[in-house]
Amino acid sequence: MSGLVLHGYWRSSASYRVRLALELKGIAYRQVTHDLRLGEQSAPDYLALAPHGLVPALEHDGRVLIESPAILEWIEARWPSPPLLPADPDAAAVVRAMAALVACDIHPLNNLRVLQALRDDLGAGEDQVQAWIARWIHAGFAALEALIARHGGTFAYGDSPSLADCMIVPQVYNARRFQVPLDAYPRLVACDAALCALPAAAAAHPDRQPDAQP
């Protein structure tokens, strides 16, 4: 047992990214779940661990890591095998660019706190929220589809899973949840299916988590 404790939430796509990386590398971890719908990520004891009040956080040896892109890089550095980043810096830059397209250009605009702010602060109706979600997913997925056409294979980059897939699969899950049509992105959909077919990735799926709701 590695002693790792993952603080997360079944439907948090940032938590799902970290579960994917841990499972793909075969690293054991324990989960502590925080119900985002009840605001449990803002409880004082969680804020003492993670001052930004967001999941996931990863505890190890009395330390706490936050922010999924930083956690993924840390996992890669501590457990290099199987690699989720190519050794060549140019190739790694492509994988990290695909990952950032999700982590910086799509997901931040569509997470729970932001959608709630659209409703509460700007009075957005559900149709407007849905259009907002779809707008950023389409912009990002169109770019990812072009990058996968250049660099992809079975997976988003070449023929083995990478950190790009760990970012893409939760975002595709989100897109389906929000009923955003994916017909324009056949390569992206194929990469998602390839990763999800791996038993390790299947174990990371939201529906398989201890706090999953029917």
Added chain:
Amino acid sequence: MSGLVLHGYWRSSASYRVRLALELKGIAYRQVTHDLRLGEQSAPDYLALAPHGLVPALEHDGRVLIESPAILEWIEARWPSPPLLPADPDAAAVVRAMAALVACDIHPLNNLRVLQALRDDLGAGEDQVQAWIARWIHAGFAALEALIARHGGTFAYGDSPSLADCMIVPQVYNARRFQVPLDAYPRLVACDAALCALPAAAAAHPDRQPDAQP
């Protein structure tokens, strides 16, 4: 001359991040500017380089890198000295977490295309846009202030500049531009001042760029 060509825009904070890293490492580069207010980042010749239609992009040896977090990591891998990431993975995870707090939790919500969408798609007025900007800056800066209290020194992490500072300084520039009060973040403001006092960082400032407007 390294042969590097940076595609950017003077006021793009993601471009500013890359300029800071290049200048801090003393790497020569040439700039090609794209006026975001005129939509030049969506011109076909730029989309052929960078399919996501965002700046910055960094050309080298006929290859094109996109997404500033990926570009910063690539610069660090290719020119390791002076380092902008600690060698220890635990320490690097803190630096990357601070960087991601800006790159994933603040900046994506406040960039030009998103503010325009708030106005155009949701009918937000300027007061609402201003409140939206301030909301996410305050949430992120409060968390950064707590992290700097734990890990900072002269700079955001310890006593030498890191990728965290390369992310923070452009975000502080943005906050001032949008007149968000920073009194609650004295450590963050001190780190910003420490980096900006370095001649290399000063050369990266938006006002010093070839396309700067008065």
